Amino acid sequence: MKRKRVVCGFGLGLLLLGTGYVSAQSPNIVIIYADDLGYGEVKALNPERCKLETPAIDSLARDGMVFTDGHSSSAVCTPSRYSMLTGRYSWRSKLQKGVLNPWGENLLNPERITMPELVRTKGYLTAAIGKWHLGWDWQKRDGSYVFDEPVRGGPVDHGYDYYFGPDVPDFPPFAWIENDRLTAMPTENSKPDPRGGRGGPLVPGWDPEAMLSTMAGKAADYFDERASDKNPFFLYFGLTSPHTPIVPSKAWQGKSGMGAYCDFVLETDHTVGQVLQALEKSGLDQNTLVFFSSDNGCSSGPSKSIKLAKELGHYTSGKLRGHKGSNFEGGTRVPFIVRWPGVVPAGSVCDQMVCQIDYMATVADVLGIEMPASAGVDSISFLPLLKEPQAAPPRETLILHNYYGEFALRDGPYKLILAPGNGQGFGGGPSDAEAIQRGDPMVQLYNLGDDVAETTNLANIHPERVQLMTEKLVSSVARGRTTPGKPLRNDAEIDLYKKHLHKGK
Template identity: 45%
Template sequence: ANAHLKITDARYKKESAERVAAVGRNIDFTRAVRGGPIEHGFDYYFGVDVPNFPPYLWIENDKTVGIPSVPKPKNMYGTPGPMLPGWKLEDILVGLGNKAVEWINEQSKQDKPFFLYLPLTSPHTPIAPSKSFQGKSGITLYGDFVMETDWVVGQVMQALKESGQAKNTLIIFSADNGTAVPANFEELESKGVDLRHNFKGRKCQIQEGGHRVPFVARWPARIKAGSICKQTICMNDFMATVADILDVSLPKNSAEDSTSILKLLTGEATELPNHPSVVNHSLGGQFAIRKGKWKLIPKPRVQLFDLDADPKESKNLASTHPRIVQEMTETLEKYKRDGRSTTR
């Protein structure tokens, strides 16, 4: 897609938020980094490219912080490539957290709305908890990394509290996919930890274990603590939701698969009957479509599951519900033809 022609979250949020920033993982090292967050509307960026791929260094705004003048050591996790001297994988997560806190503190002095996108590098590979967290879980390094993630989120929330904006700030904690193989499912399960919660599959696969993720929202001014919603949603819905919160209109050619879930968050509704079907795909290009309790995987073998009764996807009901298979297949094909699932 021609990304420069599309509206982005950052450019759109700037209509109502004075400052927007991204802190996380995002290259002639003396020149500006092209195609990064700054070119897409963010006022500030700090982070890495991808933690397990070169170059191994920090990027601030659209410039690298230093020159990666040495090769990555063979015993360090990741793809071979240039590295900043002294670079340590276990310092990345803490560095991102510290920079996020620093930015929040700066914004709190200005008394203006702000938006922070904080895509943490944990618990993605490399599984690299800092020394102070190594061994802390008593389970595995992955467990330690998850604990450190929790601590970093706590630091960010504490900064918001100290800024006086915690009550009026919407915090969303989620993930982009299910758990990956490097987490070592077998070792964790032998110690009583089931990351997949009995779901089939993992990251990159079409089964529920590859797509079900936590979604936790905190907004004391508008969300009732402890409330639970069972409506199927997708991270695509974030953009339309923020537009709803800010009371601004989205252009017709944007947010093609985004529906506002504001009423679900605030408790004004427990379900959205008109929410489009949710589409997932695997790394290999396999598609699935979800509507209510039904999930259809049309290829290479037609599979239909009732996720309410069978969340483990063990009973294929395609042969006994041909009408549902046909309706969901037609919906998926329509989305493909239209290039979107929403109407606006």
């Protein structure tokens, strides 16, 4: 897709309020969040090496702004969602690596302000539909989980007026949760699903192939309700795809000619289209700010990404190295698109570094909200870029985290990885042990401006830059925040180097 880089002001009808820009009619806000969708799986972002057609997501790119250096804060699910919702790096929480496991307790401190709680102060209605994966406070009775009572700790306890979703598509219980209750009792017990689901309590007749269409229908109903009551709203729509289980519905099976995973990507795009069409049908689209992104890169195992690249020329990470789980760019550089009719110039591109952790400060800026000192402590507004894509970069540094909890720091075009490899190899090798065995430096330094594919480690050539960036990272971790303000405490002791992973074979 041929795209333009533009410099333009905001449209008419915008009022300057404090440091933020707010329309005379406050915009609705919709976040569409894909699950394991790689940068290279969107045709508009990877036209030469993406063999799939993604017309719905492409339409967002055509009508909005593409951020070519947009990131999730982590290379895996739970941490990315935590950071997006709170504007705080996930490694400041008690979760230091990996993701929450099935039945994992709620990760969110009730005293920590979330993005939906923030917009509520401006009279917004808030809803979450789809994947949650930030934990619940499941109760037990006689050694078994309780399903016939409210389950606390979920979305409605952290700023959402309404929730509907399956929590995590491959975790038990396999049931719909509405607000804080299961809609039906999981009276059966399933075995692990060969398509990528764990076993456990299951509602009779549970159909994972119906998840996407059911959630899209709920979003359409929500838009209709908001069109009737005229209240501004904030909707988080968490897709369950193309994450495991790989379950394209019958209408999409075989559509790609490239296997079930690629069929599922096509259905993911179709679901995005259903949500956008429902928004338009309700008459709300012209006053709605839409963010589209993914929680991390493509998962190389379920996608069979290496086979797709070698045999079909389909590159799920585009030109980037690595996949989900990795501190290489393919783990965290993700599709990142913003559409806001009349405000964000259509067909525009911004090359500045931004992150989903910045959604919170950006939304606050849009609505003219002054955030409390303890809220969004790592979130930096990129609203100026929506006004002028060539504006000065809002953030100089960005801290990233892989599946194993290993740290990386972006500082302008440079990227420092505090590990010789990539943990134990999930998301792209070499593993740390393999890197040590072959004599690689104990850290990695890349200049993404010249080497976005991260082929040349400059750590031994520029030790002074390694030292400077390491000092910046140490300082950012110690202060408990990266925004101006009083230093704060992290929720856990931070192990910067993860040396237990760096043992040679």
